Amino acid sequence: MVFSKLANSYFDEFPFRQRKKLATSSDYFFLSHAHSDHTTGIKSVLSSQDAMIVCSKETAAVLKVLHRIPKEKCLLIDTNQSLDFDDFVIHAVDANHCLGSLMFVIESSENRKEVYTGDFRLGKPILDELELIQGADHLWVDYTYGDMPRYNFPSRKDLISEILSLMLADGNYPHKEIWIAAYQIGKEKLLKTISDALKVKIFAPEKKVQIYKEIGGGWDIFTDNPDSGICVESRRRVENLTGLDQRTEARLINSLRISPTGWAVELVSKRLDVHYFPYSDHCSFNEVNQFIELANAQEITKI
Ligand SMILES: [Zn+2]
DSSP: OEEETTTTEEESOOOEETTTEESOSOOEEEOSOOOGGGOTTGGGGGGSSSOEEEEOHHHHHHHHHHHOOOGGGEEEOOTTOEEEOSSEEEEEEEOSSSTTOEEEEEEETTSOEEEEOOSOOOSHHHHTTHHHHTTOSEEEEOOTTTTOTTOOOOOHHHHHHHHHHHHHSTTSTTTSOEEEEOOSSOOHHHHHHHHHHHTOOEEOOHHHHHHHHHHOGGGOOEESOTTSSEEEEOHHHHHHOOSOOHHHHHHHHTSEEEEEOTTHHHHTTTOTTSEEEOOOSSOOHHHHHHHHHHHOOSEEEEO
16 A cells, blocks of 8 residues: 555555566565455565565464465564664554554664554554654554544443353353354454353354464464354355355354444444444544544654
8 A cells, every 4th residue: 555665665565567577676565464455466476586575473374374475475573573674674563453463663774764554453552662653754544434533432342341241141142153243354352352251162264264273372263163153254244144055044144143343333223133343453533533643743644
């Protein structure tokens, strides 16, 4: 999405022209996280021997499973770590979005500073690094709900409690199967809390099971066992019951269906058979505008 003049590198953009030729002489492609709208054209890096993707180890695991990008093409950067390049230093801040998501702070040898937020949710990991983020010459900021005052939602912690209460209410789990809508990555705080609280692994599509196995650590919370009782699938399938075989469709109709999404604010009145919660991995309207105030940058580009 963004070409940083300072770093002379691409951020969440993998341009490819004439099929395989990279459109840049840059060897580094900075990837904040692996949601599909940030990885378009990512395979083009394979056509250049020197091209490297700079990302977290969790993002590298997603790239390996979903895009068959070998680990050797990824230069790993950890949260709160800095990497030195020829004429700039890049710092990684936990973006508090999906697992492994990063915000990048780029500082040149001439003391120019740029901040690229990627997708993020304002919270402790970012507030802890505020000094590093503040006073940039240019801030590129995720503005998903930034001009929509209606999109103010509670903290993820509060919504996790609400969702768990609904799941465990009389007649629901374990009597009813629970289906939760989520992309292949994201909403991990919610899904891990559910898995830990109920001591079950969550039934998920094959690729999702593989991704979190690859990430490892405490994140191996998904299973291919369909009898789990707690299941996760795409929003399209859970909300609209599209793309399902007959048996699975019947299962979903008789289940408790939950969709955690920031867009719940407008969807909640549209579908009464789905329980919407405004659980978002993005900043609310207030949070993003508060972040912009705190960041106090000279120039801002909303993305
Ligand atoms: Zn995202």
